[in-house]
Every structure is written in structure tokens, then in C-alpha cells.
Amino acid sequence: MIEVNDIHKSFGDTHILKGVSTKFEKGKTNLIIGQSGSGKTVFLKCLLGLFSPEQGKIKYDGKDYSKLSASEQRNLRQEMGMVFQGSALFDSMTVEGNVMFPLTMFTKQSKSEMQDRVDFVLKRVNLVDAHHKYPSEISGGMQKRVAIARAIVMKPKYLFCDEPNSGLDPKTAILIDNLIHEITQEYDITTVINTHDMNSVMEIGEKIIFLKNGHKEWEGSNKEIFKTDNEAVTDFVYSSELFKKVRQMYIEERN
């Protein structure tokens, strides 16, 4: 579980996060949503330890990140997996090399043990024939799956995803969403996803946090988001005509 308590973050005179508090529970898919510039990425980078908040605490299973020594922070980071918006795969390595990289850096496993683990996770993300291809030789959807495989190869306790389905077609986006959701439940990990995609919100949002201007404006589940009267949330969620019609149908059905 990750507990966030009243974190503040500024860059110069610009106050980005203005006291955000929440909890991300284990085994659940937690989503952070909000408009561009609402502070989602900064919030995620604070959770990852890439930015240090000026005020507030972030606790990982009770451990306060700011009070850990540099080596303890590094050890904690080894328990985190991250799927970047652009996948961030190492260009100079093959798919297999990318997935094996954390194992070669942090474990003393034999070559065959590492190979077995890599084969297992690549099979888990439905990539069986791409071991020896380079990131530039595979599609965006496949790159995302390699990034997920690399993130879970060390059996992390925490999985973070920044816009995991941006730039993907709707069908592949749903596959990626479902894959992350299944992995979260299967490995019982704490997953935090930063997204704009309303389909992800509806499909896998077990807990949703809506950020607005650096504040937590609303939190709830994908079932509750349909019923909320919070104007900022409804404006954001139902900004597309399709979702406006879905909501209208839902209200008519309820009446």
C-alpha cells in the first residue's frame, strides 16, 4: 500500500501540487486522472522518487521514503516497476535484453534461470516471437508489452504506468489495460496509472483520483464516477459526445 499525506511540490514560483493526500491499496488498479497541467505527471514522479516533495510524506508499506538512506531508497526502487508513456526501452538492446536487464543488474541468477524468467514474462504479455527483435522493429503495442514485461520481471510490489495506452488503437489499448489489471490481481501489487483515457477509467478504475490545479478534487471508483455530481469531474469525464450520450442513457434508465 502507498500512503500519500499532504504533498506539495513547486518549480520556482509555480506551485504544482498543493497538498495531495490519498491511499493506493494493494491488489487494486488505481488511476490518476485530470486535465493536462493538473499535476498528474509531477505527482507520479513524486511517487517514483524522481522528484522530492517540499512538504508531506509518501509511505510505501509504512516506510517513509524521505527518511530512507540513499541505498535504502535504491533498494526500494528495485521493488518498483514503471511503464513509461513512450515505453523507454533501451534502443541498443533486443526485446530479450531489455527484459533481462534488471535481472542482470540486481540478481545473481544463472543465465538459464534468467532466460526462463524472461521467457515466462514475455509469454505472460503474449510476446513469444519477438525475443531477438530491437525496439525499433516492433509496433507501439508490442513495445508497451515489452515495457510491462520489463516492469514485472523483478516481481515488483508497486507498478506505475504513465499513459500506458497513449498512441495505441482502441483495441490494443483495451488489451494493454486488461493486461495491467490482470497482472495487478495476479501478483497482488499496488498499481498506479496516470491516464487521460476514459475507456480505462470505465474498464479498470477500481480507485480513481481526479486532480485539478494541483488539488485532489475527487476520488472514488469507476462505478461511483457515473453517479457523482462534482461538476469538475463530470465536465472532464463527459467532455466527449459519446460519453455524454452514455450518461444520458444511464440517467434515463435509472429514472
Added chain:
Amino acid sequence: MKTLILKEIDELVYNSMGIIIFISFFIGGVVSIQTALNITNPLIPRNLIGFATRQSVILEFAPTFTSIIMAGKVGSYITSSIGTMRVTEQIDALEIMGVNSLNYLVFPKIIAMLLYPFVIAIAMYVGIFGGWTAGVFGGFSSSADFVEGLQLDFIPFHVTYSFIKAMVFALIIATIPSFHGYYMKGGALEVGKASTTSFVWTSVVIIIVNYVLTQLLLG
């Protein structure tokens, strides 16, 4: 780490040998021809061509001129490769995994560049050979005169001085471009700008350090 160092030796040192041999050969040749064409007084011995070629190549052309070329070739490669990793969040990925990204990316390059004096030794040899080829086959000097000039008043410390410069330049070529790549901000356009800036700064620092080392070691 061993694999990374070997990869960097291949990329930074071995892959630069072609251009260094090519440039050194022709620079040595041009020095030889220029010296020969400027000897108009019949009292000046023809062995001066070999002497001037040796001194020019060992003292300046091999260590300094080659390093400026390497600042362009190797320096821009280092800046653009690290800068691209920064732009595409690959460095963030390393940090999140718990890898010390600065150490992982820069340290192997510094170790690989410790082989740079060997590159300079080859540049010296090829440069002098280029001078001999141009001098003898161009009809400016006999082989005996050229070789006599090469051996005339030879001071072994000049080679040591050249290798000291090469070692310092190697550290400059490995670190300044790495700094510009690692700490760059922005996108693809900024990667190009960072490469250009790193080449300019690496060259400027090499020229200044060359002056300071010459004053300290030979002055």
C-alpha cells in the same frame, strides 16, 4: 560492467581508427611537402624534412589535431546517445530500476578512453609514415635523408609529453560531451544543439589545456 567497457572500447576507440589513420597519413604527407617546398636555401640540409615532420607530428598533429577530430566524432556520438536516452526517458527508467545512471553511462566511456594514448601512438607512426611516403615518392627527399632527419636530436620526453596530453584530452573527450548529453533538457532539436555545443566546448577546452600543458611541460 566488463561488457559495457568492451562495447565502449569498440565504439569509441576501435571504430575511430579508420578516420584517425586516414587523417594522420595525409597530414604527415602535407607537413613533409610544405617543409620541402619552403627549403629554398641550398645550405639547409634535406634531412630537415624528416626532422620537421617528426617534431610537428609528435608534438602537435598527433595529440592535438587528432583530439579535435575525436571531439567531433566521439564527442558528438557521446552527447547524442546520452541525450537521446534523456529525451526518451531511458535515463529515468534506469534511475527507477535503482541503477546509478551517471555511473552506468559515463564510467565505461572514461575507462574506454584510457586506451586513447595507444590511438595517438598509431597516429604518430602513420603521420610520420605519411611524411616519408610524400617526401620520398614526391621526389622531395631521399629515404636516407628523411630517416636521418627523424633520428636527429631526438628527445624522448617529447613522446612522453605527447602521451600526457593524450591522456588529459581523453578525459576531456569522455566527460564534457557526457555532461552535455546527461544534463540536457528538451526534445530532438535540443539533442542536435547539445551535440554542437559539446563539440565547441570540448574543442575550446582542448586548445586551452594544450597551451597550459605545453607551458608547464616544455616551457
